Amino acid sequence: MEVKISVRRFDPDSERPVARLQEYDLDMTEASTLLDGLIHIREDIDGSLALRCSCRSAICGSCAVRVNGQAGLACNTKLTDAMPKDGGPIVVEPAGNMQVIKDLVVDFGTFWEKVRAVDPWIQPEGPEPQGEYVAPDEDMVHLAGVVSCIMSGACVSDCTVLAVDPSFLGPAALTKAYRFVADPRDDANTQRLTALNEPGGMWDCTRCMQCVQACPKSVDPMGRIMALRDQAMEAGFTNTTGARHATAFSDIIEHSGRLDETKLTIKSHGLFNVREMIKLVPIGIRAQLAGKRPPLMHKAIPGVENVRRIFKKVENKR
Ligand code: FES
DSSP: OOOEEEEOOTTTTTOOOOOOEEEEEOOTHHHHHHHHHHHHHIIIIIITTTOOOOOOOSOOOEEEEEOOOOOOOGGBBBBBHHHHHTTTOOEEEOOOSSOOEETTOOHHHHHHHHHHHTSSOOOOOSSOOSSOOOEEEEEEEHOOOOHHHOOOOOOHHOTTTTTTTTOOOHHHHHHHHHHTTTTTTTOOOOOOOOOTTTEEEEEOOOOOOOHHHHHHTTOHHHHHHHHHHHHHHHOOSSHHHHHHHHHHHHHHHHHHOOOOHHHHHHHHHTTTTTTHHHHHHHHHHHHHHTTTOOSSSOOOOTTTHHHHHHHHHHHHHH
């Protein structure tokens, strides 16, 4: 089977260290994976290609790359699945949101710093246990979905918030934080949730779902971030911009069936938060100039009572 693979090359030691695409023509079998193809390039065609891999079985997480624009594991991506329908080459690029060291190898330094920042270990309180801590089955079954994360960095690669705000903890670190918040053996939830309420924490996720799409182990990082938010609200962390935003969003929709962006902004930041209000003025001006300013008079949608009924139903179920 003939395959074309176009790899984004970058060599910091070359005369012109500029990223460029280099195309390779390969003869592979129907069963070959993208990693097979990349290894074939390195071993038989171009020994200068840098890539990272180890287990070749979707276990170690080291072969994450971007394939046709989306992060995934090279070792569990079949070439036949990755080939574009238009007959063009499979485009392979290094994982995003991390510094490229060479070709497909990226620096995981900031990734691990962020994971370390959430204190990824169990912090029990009280005297040292004398025996095994037997946790309820249902808790451990729930945690099994989270601990299947293999730290490939695929979610970080495709996170749209990290692309514009490197101070965001990111989906991998927040998922790791959730793993401990949800662990019945851990007693540090208050400290953990306090820290995660800070800017750059759980409230900075925009719910774009890219991390959910990219995760090769279906860990659902965004779902874990939302669960962290729920836990924080339930634990009484309601006086943060993020928590106020969530509450105001839901109240406004229940009231009028559609979003009132002006009210949402004011309720999220607080009308008397002068500094934040002043910061929003340029955004308001830009919105006005672009014809995107929300209407001054916000009206409820026709049939809003149906929306309210949905809210009632959900509240009664809680
Ligand atoms: S080589 Fe280990 S996950 Fe791909």
